[in-house]
Amino acid sequence: SQQGEEDPQALSIQEGENATMNCSYKTSINNLQWYRQNSGRGLVHLILIRSNEREKHSGRLRVTLDTSKKSSSLLITASRAADTASYFCADYGNNRLAFGKGNQVVVIP
Amino acid sequence: GAVVSQHPSWVICKSGTSVKIECRSLDFQATTMFWYRQFPKQSLMLMATSNEGSKATYEQGVEKDKFLINHASLTLSTLTVTSAHPEDSSFYICSARAETANQPQHFGDGTRLSIL
Numbered sequence: 001s002q003q004g005e006e007d008p009q010a011l012s013i014q015e016g017e018n019a020t021m022n023c024s025y026k027t028s029i030n031n032l033q034w035y036r037q038n039s040g041r042g043l044v045h046l047i048l049i050r051s052n053e054r055e056k057h058s059g060r061l062r063v064t065l066d067t068s069k070k071s072s073s074l075l076i077t078a079s080r081a082a083d084t085a086s087y088f089c090a091d092y093g094n095n096r097l098a099f100g101k102g103n104q105v106v107v108i109p
Numbered sequence: 110g111a112v113v114s115q116h117p118s119w120v121i122c123k124s125g126t127s128v129k130i131e132c133r134s135l136d137f138q139a140t141t142m143f144w145y146r147q148f149p150k151q152s153l154m155l156m157a158t159s160n161e162g163s164k165a166t167y168e169q170g171v172e173k174d175k176f177l178i179n180h181a182s183l184t185l186s187t188l189t190v191t192s193a194h195p196e197d198s199s200f201y202i203c204s205a206r207a208e209t210a211n212q213p214q215h216f217g218d219g220t221r222l223s224i225l
Contacts, residue, residue, distance in 0.1 A: 033213055033214075035216075040200075040219070040221070041218050041219060042113075042115065042202050042216035042217050042218040042219045043153070043202070043204075043216040044216070045213040045214065045215060045216075048213050088152065088153070095141070095158065096143070096155055096158055097143070097155070097204070097214055098155070099152045099153045100152060101151070101152050102152055
């Protein structure tokens with residue numbers, strides 16, 4: 001079964017607001033990664049959080065990891081129109097990265 | 110940051126044609142490269158994993174004779190879609206990773222393949 005499965009959703013917010021999206025997974029993880037994909041493009045790596053970490057920040061991004069609940073969240077603060085994209089979480093298992101369904105985020109200027 | 114270059118970015122060709130897609134890691138040595146396929150509004154589906162100098166490992170349901178993968182060097186992997194048909198039309202994305210599993214994967218910009 002696929003690890004790193006977000007609740008598939010489309011999120012539409014106003015510029016300046018925060019965007020939160022969640023990811024759940026089914027088995028033990030080595031690390032969990034979040035990626036952004038602009039329409040018709042490849043994926044851009046945003047942040048990697050290891051299984052022994054609980055929270056990580058990178059600029060306007062904050063990722064949390066709760067291994068007891070097998071879940072992760074990605075928070076984008078003070079969103080911008082350029083943050084409009086699909087966001088995927090993915091987990092390393094068996095030497096491969098397994099992606100969830102993705103969250104479509106639209107930031108309205 | 111690490112850069113992966115994928116070429117071509119889009120291809121339109123007739124049914125029966127074979128199409129080769131290149132994936133290069135520009136500023137790091139990619140021990141492992143991955144090929145994904147993505148349908149519209151869907152997630153990425155891993156097709157195969159290749160390690161430099163070894164045969165690729167294909168995911169279940171992916172035809173190895175249909176999708177030929179070559180990883181001849183630490184900076185180049187190629188995917189050849191042989192005798193392509195309309196059902197092979199998709200967005201193909203390559204990814205490369207340096208040595209260890211706790212390194213992020215870096216992705217190319219994808220190739221839009223349209224078979225007429």
